[in-house]
Every structure is written in C-alpha cells, then in structure tokens.
Amino acid sequence: MPKVSQDYLEAQRSEILEGARRCFAAHGYEEATVVRLEEATGRSRGAIFHHFPTKLDLFLAVLERDAEREAARWETGSVADVLAGLAAEDPDWATVVVEQSRRRRTDPTFRARWSRRTTLVRSALATLVARERTAARVAPTIPDEVAARFISVVGDGLLLQRAILGEVPHAPEVIALATAALSGGSGPGPVTPSG
Amino acid sequence: MPKVSQDYLEAQRSEILEGARRCFAAHGYEEATVVRLEEATGRSRGAIFHHFPTKLDLFLAVLERDAEREAARWETGSVADVLAGLAAEDPDWATVVVEQSRRRRTDPTFRARWSRRTTLVRSALATLVARERTAARVAPTIPDEVAARFISVVGDGLLLQRAILGEVPHAPEVIALATAALSGGSGPGPVTPSG
Numbered sequence: 043m044p045k046v047s048q049d050y051l052e053a054q055r056s057e058i059l060e061g062a063r064r065c066f067a068a069h070g071y072e073e074a075t076v077v078r079l080e081e082a083t084g085r086s087r088g089a090i091f092h093h094f095p096t097k098l099d100l101f102l103a104v105l106e107r108d109a110e111r112e113a114a115r116w117e118t119g120s121v122a123d124v125l126a127g128l129a130a131e132d133p134d135w136a137t138v139v140v141e142q143s144r145r146r147r148t149d150p151t152f153r154a155r156w157s158r159r160t161t162l163v164r165s166a167l168a169t170l171v172a173r174e175r176t177a178a179r180v181a182p183t184i185p186d187e188v189a190a191r192f193i194s195v196v197g198d199g200l201l202l203q204r205a206i207l208g209e210v211p212h213a214p215e216v217i218a219l220a221t222a223a224l225s226g227g228s229g230p231g232p233v234t235p236s237g
Numbered sequence: 238m239p240k241v242s243q244d245y246l247e248a249q250r251s252e253i254l255e256g257a258r259r260c261f262a263a264h265g266y267e268e269a270t271v272v273r274l275e276e277a278t279g280r281s282r283g284a285i286f287h288h289f290p291t292k293l294d295l296f297l298a299v300l301e302r303d304a305e306r307e308a309a310r311w312e313t314g315s316v317a318d319v320l321a322g323l324a325a326e327d328p329d330w331a332t333v334v335v336e337q338s339r340r341r342r343t344d345p346t347f348r349a350r351w352s353r354r355t356t357l358v359r360s361a362l363a364t365l366v367a368r369e370r371t372a373a374r375v376a377p378t379i380p381d382e383v384a385a386r387f388i389s390v391v392g393d394g395l396l397l398q399r400a401i402l403g404e405v406p407h408a409p410e411v412i413a414l415a416t417a418a419l420s421g422g423s424g425p426g427p428v429t430p431s432g
Contacts, residue, residue: 199394
C-alpha cells in the first residue's frame with residue numbers, strides 16, 4: 043500500500059461522505075450495499091473501510107457532518123432561515139433520517155452513538171433561541187425550552203412532509219405563522235382575538 | 238370449511254386488524270412475518286388471508302381504520318385535541334407510519350392505495366379548519382389551506398418526535414403556541430411586539 047498524505051486522506055474521507063449520503067438517500071440505509079457505496083463514492087471498499095470500519099460508522103459520520111452544517115446555519119440565521127432549510131432538504135435524505143427513528147429509540151448502542159449529533163443540534167438550538175430572544179423575536183412569556191421544542195416540532199414536521207410529499211405546500215406561510223407564534227405577535231395583517 | 242355468519246367474519250376482521258397493528262408496531266412492516274402476525278392476531282394465516290390477500294392489504298386496512306378514527310376525532314374536537322392525540326400516539330406505531338414515507342413517495346402503486354387514507358384525513362382537516370374559523374379560532378388573514386397545512390406540519394412534527402423520543406417534552410405548551418398562532422393572537426400572558 044503506498045504511503046499517502048494526510049491531506050489526501052481527508053479529501054478522500056470527505057468525498058466518501060458526499061457519495062455515501064447520495065447512496066443512502068437513493069437506496070435507504072439497509073439497501074445501501076457495499077457495491078452501491080463503492081459505485082456512489084468511486085472508491086474501493088478497502089478505501090471506504092479504511093475510514094469507516096462499518097456501514098453504521100459511515101452513516102453516523104454522514105449524520106454528524108449534516109448536524110455540523112445545520113448547527114453552522116443556526117449560529118447565524120434566524121428561526122425562519124432554519125425552518126426554510128429543513129423544508130428544502132433533499133426529500134430522499136430526509137426519508138433516511140426519519141427511518142432511523144425506530145432504531146434510535148429502541149437500540150441503546152445506536153442512540154449512544156447518535157448522541158454527538160443530538161448534542162450539536164441541541165446546543166445550536168439553544169444558541170438560536172438566545173439570539174432570537176435578544177432580537178425580541180421570542181416573547182418573554184415563552185420559556186427557552188418551550189421555544190426550542192416548538193422550533194424542533196415545526197422543523198421535524200417540515201422534514202417529515204418533505205420526506206412524504208417531496209415538497210411542503212405553503213411552506214413560507216407556515217414558517218411565518220410559526221415565527222409569529224414565537225414572537226407572541228400575530229402574523230401579517232390584522233389580528234382577531236381568539237374565541 | 239364451515240359456513241360462518243357475516244357478524245362473525247366482521248368481528249374476526251376487526252380482531253385481526255387490532256392484532257396486526259400491535260404486530261406492525263412491535264416489529265415494523267418488513268419484520269412483521271406471517272408467523273408473527275398469526276401470533277399477534279391469534280388467527281391462522283388462512284383466516285388472515287381470507288380477509289386480506291396480502292400483507293400490504295392488511296397494513297393499508299390498519300392505516301385506513303386509523304384514519305377513520307382520527308377523522309372522527311377531528312369531526313368533533315378542537316385543533317388542540319387533535320394535536321394532543323398525535324403527541325400521545327403509540328410511539329411504535331408512529332414509527333411504522335413514518336417509515337412508510339419513502340414508499341408512499343416513490344412507489345406509485347402504494348401511493349394510489351394509500352389515497353383513501355389521504356382523502357379521509359384531508360377532508361377531516363378541512364372540516365376542522367371550517368369549524369375553528371366559525372369559532373373565531375382561525376384569524377381571517379390566514380387562508381384555509383395555510384391553516385390546514387400549519388396544523389398538519391405541527392401534527393407531523395409531534396408524531397415524528399413521538400416516534401424518535403417516545404415522548405414529546407412540553408407538548409401542551411407547544412400545542413398552545415400553535416393554536417395561538419392560528420387564532421392570530423398571542424399565547425397566554427402579555428404580548429411582546431415582534432422585532
């Protein structure tokens with residue numbers, strides 16, 4: 043085996059992650075076979091397994107990189123930006139993420155290994171809520187943990203509809219309603235008192 | 238084969254649906270084998286196949302009955318009731334429903350066969366929005382289709398979190414925020430203008 047530079051290995055790792063994400067999205071986790079992963083990444087199984095000892099390691103690494111990207115968006119964007127990003131996610135990839143939900147809840151080993159992703163997302167969400175509160179876009183009557191949960195429920199709903207429908211009808215209006223709920227104000231236009 | 242009454246057959250059909258729902262929830266669609274379906278329903282494969290020629294027929298019948306129950310709740314309850322029902326769904330069953338999302342989007346035959354459920358839910362949702370509007374719980378500025386989409390996004394988010402987490406933290410507060418957004422008012426407590 044020839045000696046290779048660290049840069050080369052990192053570039054290779056990154057390419058494998060990109061290809062694997064497409065492969066998981068196209069075929070789902072179970073059907074993403076070694077042969078298909080080789081095709082999608084353009085790398086041999088030897089190269090893939092060098093970086094990721096098992097398919098699960100590879101899948102979790104893709105999830106983690108996604109979470110890092112998402113967290114980066116949350117560090118700078120508004121709630122509306124974050125929700126719009128989820129509503130525009132690749133429907134196939136959204137499906138794969140959604141399908142792992144059973145496993146995450148029922149398989150303690152998998153849940154533990156998913157934890158880095160969970161921690162990243164939770165921390166980014168807390169940062170987002172704090173920033174939105176400073177900008178007076180979260181009503182003082184809404185506790186941090188309720189605001190964060192509301193954002194994640196609406197975000198998961200958008201992600202699931204993206205996976206099911208391929209698109210979310212009226213996504214901008216739905217997101218505007220959600221942000222209005224957080225700010226404690228009404229949506230655009232006149233307000234009607236609740237009955 | 239002995240001659241059996243229509244009542245007996247309908248009771249049997251209903252029992253098979255109940256058992257099958259538990260079986261799908263426990264094992265997922267793929268792993269719900271004929272042997273497991275026999276165990277869960279207490280019926281022979283002959284009896285099961287008499288009512289449902291294939292496992293897919295059985296699964297779709299369970300989904301349809303669920304949709305009928307859900308629609309019945311929507312005919313009488315408020316948005317808050319409907320959302321609370323989704324947040325309290327059996328997490329295992331929620332997972333199975335969520336997992337079929339890829340298939341529904343990518344398999345035209347499956348999507349067509351799922352259509353009765355979709356039609357039931359869409360119609361119930363329209364009824365719900367009309368009733369809530371009459372009760373002044375939907376702001377006049379929010380079109381029907383946006384209100385319906387918002388409810389279904391929040392509902393799907395609750396269902397997905399139920400599937401992933403097993404419970405939805407702060408569900409009542411999250412639901413209160415959603416209903417406040419629809420009414421165009423603020424949640425409980427003083428209002429802060431949005432920034």
